[in-house]
Amino acid sequence: MPEGHTLHRIAGRHRSLFAGHRIAVSSPQGRFAADAELLDGRTLRTVEAYGKHLFYRWVDAPNLHVHLGLVGTFRAFTGDGPAPTAGTRLAMVNTETDPVATAYLAGPMTCRLVDDDEIAAVIAKLGPDPIASRRGRAAFVAGLAKRRKPVSAVLLDQSLLAGIGNVYRAELLFLLGIHPATPADAIDEATASALWDLTVDELRIGVKLGRIVTVRPEEIGARLYVYKREGLPCRRCGTEIRIDEVGARSTWWCPVCQPVGVRANNEEQT
DNA sequence: TCTTTATGGTGAG
DNA sequence: TCACCCTAAAGAT
Numbered sequence A: 001m002p003e004g005h006t007l008h009r010i011a012g013r014h015r016s017l018f019a020g021h022r023i024a025v026s027s028p029q030g031r032f033a034a035d036a037e038l039l040d041g042r043t044l045r046t047v048e049a050y051g052k053h054l055f056y057r058w059v060d061a062p063n064l065h066v067h068l069g070l071v072g073t074f075r076a077f078t079g080d081g082p083a084p085t086a087g088t089r090l091a092m093v094n095t096e097t098d099p100v101a102t103a104y105l106a107g108p109m110t111c112r113l114v115d116d117d118e119i120a121a122v123i124a125k126l127g128p129d130p131i132a133s134r135r136g137r138a139a140f141v142a143g144l145a146k147r148r149k150p151v152s153a154v155l156l157d158q159s160l161l162a163g164i165g166n167v168y169r170a171e172l173l174f175l176l177g178i179h180p181a182t183p184a185d186a187i188d189e190a191t192a193s194a195l196w197d198l199t200v201d202e203l204r205i206g207v208k209l210g211r212i213v214t215v216r217p218e219e220i221g222a223r224l225y226v227y228k229r230e231g232l233p234c235r236r237c238g239t240e241i242r243i244d245e246v247g248a249r250s251t252w253w254c255p256v257c258q259p260v261g262v263r264a265n266n267e268e269q270t
Numbered sequence B: 001t002c003t004t005t006a007t008g009g010t011g012a013g
Numbered sequence C: 001t002c003a004c005c006c007t008a009a010a011g012a013t
Helices: A004-018 A033-039 A116-124 A137-147 A165-174 A191-211
Strands: A024-026 A044-050 A053-060 A061-067 A073-078 A090-094 A101-106 A108-116 A242-246 A251-255
Touching: A004 A044, A004 A053, A004 A073, A004 A090, A004 A101, A004 A191, A024 A033, A033 A061, A033 A108, A033 A116, A044 A242, A061 A116, A073 A137, A137 A191, A165 A251
Parallel strands: none
Antiparallel strands: A024 A090, A044 A053, A053 A061, A061 A108, A073 A101, A090 A101, A242 A251
16 A cells, blocks of 8 residues: 555556556546546556656556555456456556456546646655655755654655655654654754665665565564554564654654654664 | 544645 | 545454
């Protein structure tokens, strides 16, 4: 499910399954039916991911912009896949390859046709995507220094950094020993820089593994340090993990490993 | 068979 | 800050 790593995984998979082929496009649910007709039978040129957004570029047809939101899912199959569910907004089928390839999109927040300018406008509102490019550290560090809100809230701001979601924000702050309520502008430059570097590394691990795994060294069955672990012992110090609301969303932290204050644990820097 | 929950974002007030 | 959108899987009954 969707943080930045998921979208880049989907883009890569869909490029390999569909790009360069004529694609049968339909809307089993019906809500995208009129637009699907404009894409049906067209050749998909490529698929791009930026932050949590997906862009499908076609030959002689408008671009498709998809954002999964909280509940959206994109499932892909090769060979005989299942029939689409009733909620399938968009179905793409490539019969030009053997085995055939199918993708079903359900529950997206956004599924619309756009022109190139609209894609540019979407990207212009986003901060650097650490998966798309390692460049962006300076902009991120400068952006943090300008914001007074708690760093845990700021990390979800896609205009500062595109692709981080609720899991990564909790895990990244744990790894650096930063209390979630720390004002963003109270974080020193070295720590902010380390936060960017760690974000790049963790998101890329997520793309590679296909899921968010921050625990190191990898323990059997353990993927995350704090996310959704309230009341359970911290994997490093045994203290009960806490949960609180930040910006209307839950976040989790260890009160010992992430003390109030600005002291960062820079052991993650190598 | 319900009810709940979710890794997200927008727009109204 | 809150209501709301969207679907599917997991959990409760």
